[in-house]
Amino acid sequence: MINKFILKLIQFYQKYLTILSYGSCRYHPTCSSYAKVQFENNNFFKAFYFSTIRILKCNPLFDGGFDYVKIKCPIKDKQQFKKLKFTKIKVKYWKVPVENNYCLILQHNKTWDR
Amino acid sequence: MGMNDNTINKEQTQKRILLATALSFVFFIAYDFLYLQPQQKAVELANQQNAKVIEQKTTTPTTNNAPQIAQTNAPQTAVATNQAPESSAITANIITTIKTNRNIIEIDNLGRINQVTLLDKQYVDEDKNQIKLFNAKQLKPLEMRFSNGNINTEAFKVNMIASASDIDATKSKSVLTLTQKLTNTTVTKVLTFYPDGHYDIDVSTTNQAKFFITPGFRPDVLADMYADHGALLTKNDSTLTIIEDEDMDRGEELIGITMASAFDRYYTSTLYNYNTSMSVSVMMDATESPNMFIHANDGIKLRGYMGPKEYKTLASLDNRLTSVIEYGWFTFIAKPMFQLLQFLHDYVGNWGWTIVLTTVLIKLVLFPLSHKGMKSMNRLKELSPKVKALQEKYKDDKQKSSMHMMELYKKEGANPMGGCLPMVLQIPVFFAIYRVLLNSIELKGAPWMLWIDDLGAMDPYYVLPILMGITMFAQQKITPNTMTDPMQQKMFQLLPVIFTFFFLWFPAGLTLYWFINNLFTISQQYYVNTLFANAKVERHEKHLEEKKHKSSKK
Numbered sequence: 290m291i292n293k294f295i296l297k298l299i300q301f302y303q304k305y306l307t308i309l310s311y312g313s314c315r316y317h318p319t320c321s322s323y324a325k326v327q328f329e330n331n332n333f334f335k336a337f338y339f340s341t342i343r344i345l346k347c348n349p350l351f352d353g354g355f356d357y358v359k360i361k362c363p364i365k366d367k368q369q370f371k372k373l374k375f376t377k378i379k380v381k382y383w384k385v386p387v388e389n390n391y392c393l394i395l396q397h398n399k400t401w402d403r
Numbered sequence: 404m405g406m407n408d409n410t411i412n413k414e415q416t417q418k419r420i421l422l423a424t425a426l427s428f429v430f431f432i433a434y435d436f437l438y439l440q441p442q443q444k445a446v447e448l449a450n451q452q453n454a455k456v457i458e459q460k461t462t463t464p465t466t467n468n469a470p471q472i473a474q475t476n477a478p479q480t481a482v483a484t485n486q487a488p489e490s491s492a493i494t495a496n497i498i499t500t501i502k503t504n505r506n507i508i509e510i511d512n513l514g515r516i517n518q519v520t521l522l523d524k525q526y527v528d529e530d531k532n533q534i535k536l537f538n539a540k541q542l543k544p545l546e547m548r549f550s551n552g553n554i555n556t557e558a559f560k561v562n563m564i565a566s567a568s569d570i571d572a573t574k575s576k577s578v579l580t581l582t583q584k585l586t587n588t589t590v591t592k593v594l595t596f597y598p599d600g601h602y603d604i605d606v607s608t609t610n611q612a613k614f615f616i617t618p619g620f621r622p623d624v625l626a627d628m629y630a631d632h633g634a635l636l637t638k639n640d641s642t643l644t645i646i647e648d649e650d651m652d653r654g655e656e657l658i659g660i661t662m663a664s665a666f667d668r669y670y671t672s673t674l675y676n677y678n679t680s681m682s683v684s685v686m687m688d689a690t691e692s693p694n695m696f697i698h699a700n701d702g703i704k705l706r707g708y709m710g711p712k713e714y715k716t717l718a719s720l721d722n723r724l725t726s727v728i729e730y731g732w733f734t735f736i737a738k739p740m741f742q743l744l745q746f747l748h749d750y751v752g753n754w755g756w757t758i759v760l761t762t763v764l765i766k767l768v769l770f771p772l773s774h775k776g777m778k779s780m781n782r783l784k785e786l787s788p789k790v791k792a793l794q795e796k797y798k799d800d801k802q803k804s805s806m807h808m809m810e811l812y813k814k815e816g817a818n819p820m821g822g823c824l825p826m827v828l829q830i831p832v833f834f835a836i837y838r839v840l841l842n843s844i845e846l847k848g849a850p851w852m853l854w855i856d857d858l859g860a861m862d863p864y865y866v867l868p869i870l871m872g873i874t875m876f877a878q879q880k881i882t883p884n885t886m887t888d889p890m891q892q893k894m895f896q897l898l899p900v901i902f903t904f905f906f907l908w909f910p911a912g913l914t915l916y917w918f919i920n921n922l923f924t925i926s927q928q929y930y931v932n933t934l935f936a937n938a939k940v941e942r943h944e945k946h947l948e949e950k951k952h953k954s955s956k957k
Contacts, residue, residue: 313820313821313822313823313825313826314820314822314823315818315820315821315822315823316809317805317806317808317809318802318805319805319823320823344823344824344827345824346824347822347823347824348772348776348821348822348823348824348825349772349773349775349776349779349818349821349822349825350772350775351822352818353809353812353818353820353822354809354812354813354818355806355809396802398800398802398803
């Protein structure tokens with residue numbers, strides 16, 4: 290519920306207010322995209338915490354750079370792959386496994402569709 | 404998707420953003436003019452009419468109801484049923500007048516505060532008359548209501564006897580004793596007035612006649628849509644309850660109350676006792692606004708203050724009393740902001756210059772942050788050919804373009820972006836100053852210099868907003884940026900115009916803050932720019948010298 294509300298706020302910001310702060314973020318993805326992915330993939334408290342930390346770190350005292358959302362995503366039983374159904378799906382994220390049981394979340398870009 | 408579709412889409416989106424921004428600004432201004440201001444007038448009108456209606460409905464307390472209430476011991480209903488006959492509320496019969504250094508207080512024949520006239524020379528209305536706090540048609544401060552219906556009816560008929568008719572409390576504190584002899588009880592109200600305008604009250608009844616006492620309906624000098632007005636209570640766990648006017652749907656019972664304040668934008672009538680907490684019944688009047696009644700049993704001792712919500716005055720009575728001043732959601736930052744402004748004002752003596760000085764101080768604190776940002780931003784100029792090439796290459800894929808840009812910054816060891824935090828930090832500071840300008844009596848009608856004679860009101864000649872726009876434009880010109888999209892660039896260039904337009908109606912003090920802020924950003928940026936230009940020239944000269952050196956060696 291609350292996550293949905295916050296996502297709406299972020300959406301509004303990205304649509305109408307982003308020009309006010311254009312080209313100021315030191316990270317990729319930008320703070321607002323980062324927060325969006327956080328609130329779509331984490332519970333409220335975690336998402337709020339990580340998004341706040343991100344904004345706090347987004348100043349000249351920190352280096353900036355690449356900083357993707359990282360979530361816990363244990364690789365499931367290999368049996369599961371046998372049950373996979375091959376249908377056409379709409380890709381929203383790419384979850385890239387890193388270290389043990391963690392994934393980075395990359396947002397899919399429409400221009401990557403061929 | 405074709406490339407053409409993409410660019411068309413992009414342009415449409417940009418146009419939509421532009422339209423939406425313009426529309427929202429228009430909306431805010433229209434809202435102010437077409438909704439807030441007429442509503443204010445309508446409220447005033449409704450108040451007058453309501454007062455008339457109440458006058459006509461002169462309710463006499465029902466006697467057969469009363470004993471039952473006394474037994475069930477339900478103060479809420481007791482207060483509700485035992486109304487004051489309104490006819491007596493209108494025709495005031497002043498029995499005592501008290502003069503202090505700050506105000507003149509009138510007591511009527513039922514021992515209530517009939518009116519308070521402020522004496523300080525800054526508290527005058529538009530017609531240059533000294534401000535009177537209360538509306539005669541509303542509930543008066545220190546009115547008593549009794550649990551017992553018989554006593555209540557009688558108490559509104561029998562006059563109080565005052566120990567003096569004229570009291571001078573300008574030199575030292577002065578005591579007024581009011582007595583009311585009723586059939587079954589005797590009421591004694593002892594009021595002590597102090598030169599600074601506040602008072603102590605000690606009321607008691609004989610024969611255990613239970614009663615309630617009120618700080619009255621809020622002062623009615625300036626109650627508009629821009630700031631809260633109604634009732635504000637603090638509890639002994641230092642939580643705060645605000646009940647706004649015309650916003651009640653039922654009465655409320657509150658316990659553990661240390662302070663009960665009826666307030667409008669700048670003035671308050673407050674009763675407090677931080678040693679023994681009170682129980683308070685908050686009742687709804689005909690306009691759904693709060694009327695507070697403090698449970699007194701058969702006796703209570705309280706302190707009271709009626710007057711402007713000046714920080715220093717309140718703090719001198721009790722530091723905790725400053726919570727009477729309320730800045731809305733942003734209190735947690737607006738209050739420290741006010742304290743900083745007040746502190747500086749003691750040295751500066753002018754609120755306009757205080758705002759200028761505060762702006763400079765904030766800039767100084769943020770200097771290390773902004774300076775580092777600006778320095779790395781200037782490296783952007785040197786990288787600009789590479790940036791342009793990247794943007795050209797990935798112009799249809801924003802995500803990829805920003806990724807490669809980030810990679811470039813990493814390779815060059817410089818991140819030219821200022822960051823989101825400095826941006827976000829501006830917002831609370833801005834709102835804090837806005838709320839302080841709106842809610843602090845100290846800044847009401849505070850002048851700066853020349854034509855600015857009220858920092859809390861808009862600039863009558865639009866000079867400050869226009870200066871603000873010009874400096875914003877200059878700041879954009881002098882600051883390097885990565886924008887390449889022509890549509891986006893156009894939008895960006897339009898921002899100073901939109902902001903100027905928006906700021907036209909803002910309090911002059913706020914526009915002043917933004918203007919000074921821009922000025923300092925520009926000079927800082929200019930300094931950094933020249934620093935880099937010099938460094939470049941030096942490098943160039945060094946380069947030439949080396950060349951010369953090499954050629955001479957040959």
